Amino acid sequence: MDHLDMLENKSIYIIREAYYRFKNIAMLWSVGKDSTTLLWLIRKAFFGKIPFPIIHIDTSYKFPDMYEFRDRLSREWNFPLIVGRNEEKLAAGMGPSTGMKLECCTELKTNALKQVINKYKFKAIFLGIRRDEHGIRAKERYFSPRDDQFQWNYENQPAEIWDQYKSYLDEEEHYRVHPILHFTELDIWKYIQRENLPIIHLYLAKEGKRYRSIGCVPCCSPIESNAETIEDMINEVATSKTSERAGRAQDKENIYTMQKLRALGYM
Amino acid sequence: MRKKALIIGIDGVPFELITRMLEQGYMKGLKQICDGGYKVHKMRASYPDISSVSWTSFMTGANPAEHGIYGFTDLRPNSYDLYFPNSRDIKAPTFWQELRDQGKINRTLILNIPNTYPAFPIEGLLVSGFVAIDFTKAVYPPSYVAPLQRMGYVIDVDLMKARQDKDGFYRDLIESLAIREKASASLINEEEWDIAAVCITETDRLHHFFFDKKDSIVFQDFYAKVDAFIANTYRTFEKKYGKDFLFLVLSDHGFTEQIAEVNLNAFLKDKGYLVTNESREYYDKIDTGTVAFAMDPGRIYIHHEKKFPRGQVKSSETEQVKHRLKELLLGLTDAKGAKVIRQILDREEIYSGPYYDNAPDLVCISNQGYDLKGNLRKKEVFSSDIFKGMHTGDDATLIVPESIAFDRQVTIENPARIIMDYFSR
Numbered sequence: 288m289d290h291l292d293m294l295e296n297k298s299i300y301i302i303r304e305a306y307y308r309f310k311n312i313a314m315l316w317s318v319g320k321d322s323t324t325l326l327w328l329i330r331k332a333f334f335g336k337i338p339f340p341i342i343h344i345d346t347s348y349k350f351p352d353m354y355e356f357r358d359r360l361s362r363e364w365n366f367p368l369i370v371g372r373n374e375e376k377l378a379a380g381m382g383p384s385t386g387m388k389l390e391c392c393t394e395l396k397t398n399a400l401k402q403v404i405n406k407y408k409f410k411a412i413f414l415g416i417r418r419d420e421h422g423i424r425a426k427e428r429y430f431s432p433r434d435d436q437f438q439w440n441y442e443n444q445p446a447e448i449w450d451q452y453k454s455y456l457d458e459e460e461h462y463r464v465h466p467i468l469h470f471t472e473l474d475i476w477k478y479i480q481r482e483n484l485p486i487i488h489l490y491l492a493k494e495g496k497r498y499r500s501i502g503c504v505p506c507c508s509p510i511e512s513n514a515e516t517i518e519d520m521i522n523e524v525a526t527s528k529t530s531e532r533a534g535r536a537q538d539k540e541n542i543y544t545m546q547k548l549r550a551l552g553y554m
Numbered sequence: 555m556r557k558k559a560l561i562i563g564i565d566g567v568p569f570e571l572i573t574r575m576l577e578q579g580y581m582k583g584l585k586q587i588c589d590g591g592y593k594v595h596k597m598r599a600s601y602p603d604i605s606s607v608s609w610t611s612f613m614t615g616a617n618p619a620e621h622g623i624y625g626f627t628d629l630r631p632n633s634y635d636l637y638f639p640n641s642r643d644i645k646a647p648t649f650w651q652e653l654r655d656q657g658k659i660n661r662t663l664i665l666n667i668p669n670t671y672p673a674f675p676i677e678g679l680l681v682s683g684f685v686a687i688d689f690t691k692a693v694y695p696p697s698y699v700a701p702l703q704r705m706g707y708v709i710d711v712d713l714m715k716a717r718q719d720k721d722g723f724y725r726d727l728i729e730s731l732a733i734r735e736k737a738s739a740s741l742i743n744e745e746e747w748d749i750a751a752v753c754i755t756e757t758d759r760l761h762h763f764f765f766d767k768k769d770s771i772v773f774q775d776f777y778a779k780v781d782a783f784i785a786n787t788y789r790t791f792e793k794k795y796g797k798d799f800l801f802l803v804l805s806d807h808g809f810t811e812q813i814a815e816v817n818l819n820a821f822l823k824d825k826g827y828l829v830t831n832e833s834r835e836y837y838d839k840i841d842t843g844t845v846a847f848a849m850d851p852g853r854i855y856i857h858h859e860k861k862f863p864r865g866q867v868k869s870s871e872t873e874q875v876k877h878r879l880k881e882l883l884l885g886l887t888d889a890k891g892a893k894v895i896r897q898i899l900d901r902e903e904i905y906s907g908p909y910y911d912n913a914p915d916l917v918c919i920s921n922q923g924y925d926l927k928g929n930l931r932k933k934e935v936f937s938s939d940i941f942k943g944m945h946t947g948d949d950a951t952l953i954v955p956e957s958i959a960f961d962r963q964v965t966i967e968n969p970a971r972i973i974m975d976y977f978s979r
Contacts, residue, residue, distance in 0.1 A: 388835060543687045544638045548626050550713030551762055552815070552941050553850045554929055 291478050295328065298466040301429050302332040302413070305464040306339070309411035312464075313340045313369070315400065318349075318357045319501050320486055322415035324475055325467050327484055329413070330364065337366040342403055342412070344371045346395035348382065348503035356487050371403035383505040392542075404461060411462040419471045431463040473524050480517045491515055556748060557659075557977055558799040560791045561969075562784050563612075563667060563753030565605060566761050568808030569596040569949045571768065575777045583785025584803070588953065592801065595952045598965040599807035601904045601917050602851050603947035605684065605758065606639065606669035608806035608966050613667065614646035615970025619907030621646040623669065624914065625850055626685070627928075631912070633863065634838040638685065641670050645909060649970040650676065650749055658977040659748035665738055666709065666753040668806075679741065683753055684710055707737050710755060716763045717940060723763065724772070728779060731756045735783045742790050749973070750791065754783060761809040765943025768811070800976045801955070804969055808949035812941055813923030816894050817932040818848035821886055827879070830930060839930050840864065846879055851945070852895075852918030852926035854879060876900065876915060883918060888936060894924045919947065 288296075306312060314329060314337075316322045329337055343357055361368045373381075376394040383391045404412070416427060470478070479486060489498045496509040514520040548554050564572075573594060575581045588594065600608040600618060602625060610616075610623040618624050622645035630637055647655075650662040654677050661678035664670060671682035673694035681702065682692035686709045693699045711730050716723040731754065738752045757780060764772055784803060791799065822828035822845075829843040840847055842864045844857040856875055857865040867875055879898075886894045897919040905913045920926050925944035952964055958972060 383835075540687050541638065544685050547685050547710070547713060548638075550716070552925070552927070552939060553626055554931075 291474065291481060294467075294470055294474055294478070295331075297469060298325075298328045299332045301464065301466040302329055305411060305413065305430070305462075305466070306332075309462065311407070311409050312411045312413065313342050313407065313409050314413035315415075316341045316343050316357075317415070317502070318343065318353045318360075318487065319415075320475055320479060320490060321417060321467065321470075323360075323484060323486065324470070324478060325413060325415035326360075326364070326366075327482060328466060337364070340367045340369045340407070342369045342371055342400070344396055344399045344403070346391075346399070346503050347372065347377055348395075348505060350487075350489060350501060350504055352487050352489055353501065356485070360485065369403060369407070371399045373399040373402065383503065388506065409461060411464055413464050413466060415467055416465050417470050417472070417475070418468050427465055427468060429465050429468055431465065432460050433463060473521065476517060476521045476524055480521065486517075490520070491517075492519070558747070558791070558795045559749045559802070559973055559976060560788065560799060561749070561751040561802045561804070561973070562787060563609070563751065564757050564780065564784075564803060564805045564951065565668070565753060565755045566758030566807055566809050566945065567780075567805040567951050568810070568946065569594065569951045571809070572805075572951050575774075575781075580774045580777045581781035581784075583781045583788075584953075587785065587788055587801070591956050592953050593956045593958075595954065595960065595964045596948070597804065597950040597952040597968070598963055599945075599947040599950045600966050601899065601947065602853060603807040603945045603950075604851065605806050608950070609668045609683075609753075610644055611966045612804065612806065612969055613648045613670075614644065615649060615967050615974070616646040617905055617907060617967060619905035619910040619913055621907075622909040622912065624912065625853060627849055628912070629837055629849075632861065634836070634840055636836045636838075639669075640685070641672055641674050641682070644669070649973050650678075653749075653974060653977050656978075661745070661747050663738075663741055663745075663747045663750040663752070665741070665751065666734065666755060667751060668753070668755070678747065678749075679745075681707070682709065684755055686710070702737065705737050705740070706733055708733060711759060713759070716759075720763065724760075727756045727759055728776070731779055731783060735786060738787055739790050742787070742794065748977075752787060754780060756780075757805075758809075761943040762941055763943070765809055765811050767942075800973065801953075802969055802972065803951070803953035804966075805951040806966065808946035808951075809943045810922045810946050812925050812944040814888065815925045815927050815932075815937045815939060815941075816886070816920065817927050817929065817935055817937060818852065818854070818883075818918070819928060819930050820933055821883075821935045822846060822848065824935065825882060827882070837930065842866065845875060846915075847928075847930075848918075848926070849914070849928035850926075851928065852920060853914035853928060854883070854898075854916040854918060856915045872915075879916060883916075886935075888924075893921055895919070895926075896921045922946070 316326055373395050381391055381394050418427065489501055491497055492512045492514045495511060495513060497512040497514060498507060498509050501507055512523060514523045545554060576585050600611045604625050606626050607618055607623050610621050614621045622643055623639050626638060627636060628639050629635060653659045662676055663678055664676065664680040666681060666683040668683040670680060671686035672691040673680045673682050676694055679698055680694045686692040690699055692709060693702060708730050711726040715726060742750055760776055767773055788801065819828055827845040828847050829841045830839040831841040832839060845867060846854055846856050848854050856867050856872060858867050859865045883895050883898060888894060895918050899917045901913045901915055904917065918926055950966065952969065954972060
């Protein structure tokens with residue numbers, strides 16, 4: 288079997304398995320390339336119709352193109368969209384320019400998602416994370432339990448072998464399900480090319496710069512690149528030695544270090 | 555018989571406090587050990603008196619200009635890029651590496667000493683202390699990860715809990731102290747070590763959040779448990795290796811009650827020495843026109859044109875700028891007119907070594923209770939938070955055999971030399 292077909296099959300198996308086990312499930316869509324790929328795989332898994340809601344967490348600081356893309360795709364692919372916003376903190380002026388990036392992410396992303404999960408009582412959430420993205424994500428599982436505080440105990444996870452995925456959970460927990468964990472950045476671009484998927488054009492180079500990873504405007508910086516087509520991009524990613532998230536403001540380990548230092552009054 | 559050493563670290567325990575606890579009978583086990591031939595000394599911590607700097611000086615016997623660690627935070631050369639120095643940034647060899655290279659020792663146990671994350675190769679076992687993020691990267695060799703997890707071993711308590719549930723936080727401290735004691739006892743019992751160095755972090759945590767209760771049962775109970783930890787570990791070691799081993803107890807800095815946090819950057823800004831661009835992040839906020847800025851706790855950096863992208867201070871102006879800064883900072887007083895800064899040291903006076911260039915230009919020493927801060931977030935010069943204690947530099951603790959005499963001030967760089975000498979004799 289072709290490499291991309293194998294990746295696709297594995298993802299679809301996990302998507303169907305999760306949907307079968309958790310009735311109250313949803314998908315988190317950042318509108319970036321990975322979660323849009325996941326969205327496409329979900330469509331495929333259920334023959335063109337997405338049978339559960341799609342959540343977009345809106346920090347209000349996303350690129351305008353992202354909002355436009357989100358609304359267009361939800362119309363064209365016809366799925367129920369839940370937009371989660373931490374209205375209270377937004378009204379209070381929370382934002383990255385106040386010099387509190389960490390707090391900003393926690394409030395506008397993490398807590399906004401908590402609010403959505405609590406409101407709709409979701410028991411499982413699909414996420415488009417990939418193992419090669421980041422050191423800490425390499426420890427992720429396809430089915431990853433979280434407690435009500437969103438804590439992920441990566442030192443104590445159920446083993447996942449021979450496609451036996453643990454999916455029992457306590458009252459206060461929910462599961463994160465990661466159907467594209469095994470895709471690499473390069474796989475994603477090849478798959479996008481093969482399936483002819485729509486992507487936000489911020490990923491493509493304009494005047495020698497493009498975004499390799501997108502999120503909130505103030506926290507993303509473009510990289511030097513001449514990749515104007517997906518073909519170029521595949522070549523670029525295949526030879527790149529820098530980290531995909533290098534253009535993102537924060538690295539997970541740094542975030543935790545900063546949290547610990549702040550807790551003792553430093554920084 | 556091979557020589558052996560047992561070292562117990564007690565993070566943030568001041569000389570005066572431990573002396574009092576010993577006198578008042580809250581540390582009977584340690585008192586008994588001391589009566590058998592040990593002396594408690596007052597010791598000078600590193601400059602600045604920060605755990606990661608001081609413990610690195612302990613591990614290497616070197617000053618920051620030799621080992622390269624000046625704080626929990628630092629900036630990358632020729633930039634404003636903030637980074638968190640860790641074990642990879644230590645530029646000097648540790649005493650156990652040197653002793654091992656010389657064939658004087660075989661296996662070493664390093665448990666919970668700060669600034670050893672990520673864990674690095676050792677003949678023996680190293681379990682990192684603060685700041686350690688990913689447990690699997692905090693243990694060398696990795697085969698110990700699972701056994702330690704089975705013991706329920708934790709590197710640190712959840713520090714955020716101190717904000718929501720102080721009683722629960724206190725209980726967590728006691729629990730993690732017990733787990734650490736159990737882990738060190740079982741490691742010492744079950745395996746052979748030439749050097750075992752075990753560090754207690756919980757004392758520092760207790761002091762940060764409860765130092766206002768230093769004369770109450772909150773401290774007395776806790777110190778009785780610290781005492782049991784030290785005495786039990788000593789007995790375990792003694793039972794295994796006999797009476798004749800080197801025994802050291804040390805802290806990395808002292809503590810005192812906090813009166814206020816003093817945000818030096820807010821002060822420098824008020825006085826026109828610091829200009830920030832608030833659309834940028836962290837130390838990248840520092841803008842053209844800045845003469846100097848501070849980093850935690852009292853490190854002052856002159857905004858040299860050769861060292862920083864937007865720096866304009868010329869080498870020829872350095873001495874004059876230093877002089878003006880000293881005058882300015884020494885003149886800082888609180889609302890009641892009390893002087894905040896006691897002394898300002900020039901880097902020439904305290905640092906020497908190959909990484910001297912990375913050193914802060916000046917290091918401020920505050921009067922007791924004024925907790926100097928180097929953040930760029932707070933706008934007011936004086937602020938307060940939930941913290942009750944702050945670090946001090948001139949009253950760390952060192953307990954060594956009576957036979958060891960010092961002819962000058964004891965510093966955190968001395969213990970490594972004492973250990974090396976012991977194994978080399």
